[in-house]
Amino acid sequence: MSGEIFEYAGATVELVDASTILAAARVNPVELVHRAQWPAGVHRVEVTVSSADTTSGPMHVFVARIHAGAEPMTTERMRAMVLGRDPIGVLLSKRIAEGDPVATRIVDGVGSAAAAAYRKLGLDKPSGPAANRRPGAFADAGVGLQAQVDREDGGDVVRLRSEVPRDEVTANHLRAFVTLTLQAVTELSEPDALRGRRYVFSREAPPPPAPAGTAEVTLDMVGGLTGVVAELRQIAVSFRHPEAMARWGARRPQGILMYGPPGTGKTMLSRALANEIGADFREIRTPEILDKWLGGSERNIKQIFRDARRYRAPTLMLFDEFDSIVSYAGAGGDAASQALNAVAGIFKQEMNDLIEANPNVIVVATTNFPQRVDESLIRSGRFDIKISVPKPDEASRAEIFRKMIQGLVAAHERGGFRMFADDLDLAGLGVAATGMTGADIKEVLRRVQMTKAMQDARTGAADPISQQELLTAIRDLRDHV
Structure with a gap:
């Protein structure tokens, strides 16, 4: 951050x-x-x-x-007093050296006598x-x-x-x-x-508790995708400062469509945007909408937007795999197609005035197949921003490795334990991972971590992850895809 x-x-x-x-x-x-x-x-x-x-x-x-x-007189604190690792213990040591019988009795009876003497010495109030x-x-x-x-x-x-x-x-x-x-x-x-x-x-305890890809992801954790991250930051600023938007008569985006190949991080970016805004994250999955009973899907989508109009807290609503909810709108005459058409029609109506009804809500939809979504549904005014999330290029892959490794180090390296060796060449990893997505890179790291954990479990020790082990994991993943 x-x-x-x-x-x-x-x-x-x-x-x-x-x-x-x-x-x-x-x-x-x-x-x-x-x-x-x-x-x-x-x-x-x-x-x-x-x-x-x-x-x-x-x-x-x-x-x-x-x-x-005064700090609570816990067992640990009393022991620290006696062993001289606490300021009170140091004071008692000096008094014992001077022959103070009260201090001597304190050390001889660490239990309740220690707490009572702590108060008697006048050390239970700030100085x-x-x-x-x-x-x-x-x-x-x-x-x-x-x-x-x-x-x-x-x-x-x-x-x-x-x-x-x-x-x-x-x-x-x-x-x-x-x-x-x-x-x-x-x-x-x-x-x-x-x-x-x-x-x-800060909002969260340092160091970052987990690498990118978790519910706690932030835009700072996103590797590559510099242009996409910059655009999402601007959207977050427009959401957080409604007074500036109102002063200029500006209207922030009501809806955002993110599209691109699977594994490029669209859902992760949506979570990161919610955290950047300081908004609650509400993910709407396909089963929450589509219903096999006649009229059920229409009722579900209406209820979702009815609830959205009542949110009093800033909320990001994510419709993941959007095409599976509203795909091929306007096509086909069977019952399934008619249900999708009805859902798409209601979705259009609800999106027409959502920002006016509740400015606390912003809608994000993600899809791997933008061509399957009716253009009228995602026109400006409903989905004002369309963001392409491509597969990362060589420099972006190296940056993804850097961010993910950095997150793992922050989350797991403690007390002299090291996860990664000094020979890592991030640029070389970016070249070796040509064609891979962020999800693929995360899987490469998961496989190497699993291998090291098994070595540690069997032998009680394992060397830090090396460049060669990462290159081998990249090659193995390619061979099995």
Whole structure:
């Protein structure tokens, strides 16, 4: 994902795809902090962006909860205290060295006595300049953002809260709130406590949890297809900024038709577009529409669009294998053809005013056989954008290998474990995979991963995946297609 990197109090801060965060927050609250190491005095920070209807109108609401009280006295924490790996353990060690009998008893009886002594020593409350801070406010004059500050849970949690009108909110407001949150953290610890640290604020926990091809795919994960990705990004921007569209009297696309050979990633691109918009993803499959009983298919398609008109959250509706639903409209006189004709006719009517009835909905249809779809059904005004998704060329295949391998490394390399050797030649892989699609390349990697996993299971070890093993898997896949 695209991100903005800046520094605050010596820390490196990355804010990942702020526009998408704000768009997604219109639908559901978005948590921005997933894993982070905070300085002494702060043991957890939660930052949430959500949407609310208030007496002043619809608002984006930013909330940060900084847990600055005592950490729970778990068994692991008590053991760490005794072994000197915890700040409390270090303090107790010093007191033992000085002959303090209370500290000695703490270490001798780690159970309930440890927790009681932890409180007795006055270490269960935040320390630092802000420890006794009264409710007040932080402010960022640059964007005019003000955060109200108060305490919760008996003072153990410092809460910051800001509201910005939904029609006025920008990525700068989100950045300002993140900065105010870090300002509060420094006041609860020490001025230089953040120096040298790195914090990521994003919708998803880094690193990316899975390679391209999953439900969590983003446009940044798409290899090759530079022109297609650029066009989808523009569509996402038009969806996320209705105020700019209205100001110019512009109408964003209501429907998108993606067509091309099987395995080129049309469904994956649809999911990526939904994530780029911050929209729910609703896939409508052929069995949900076509019904063997007379009139059943027509009722089903009407119900699908009736539901679509009621969606209050941004939603991308995908009609996959579109030709199987509405193919050969206008041809044939048998009952099956008449049913398809009826479905196509209703589809046309429903698409005529869908965007006016519910601007939260965008429709995507994919097909391997565009020639089977009635041209009147996919004319402009119904499907405004037609995108050809071709088989990748040599450079695109190399890029697909790069993105997929990068995703696998991010998802699986941990604790010294390596998946791929240093001899990989992505350009060479792109040449060897001539004629293959993204789905074929994914299958090549799956086969090599399976082979390595079996070696590991049988012998307890396996070398990283080499260039030659990938070339062999490419050749084997060709021989069996």
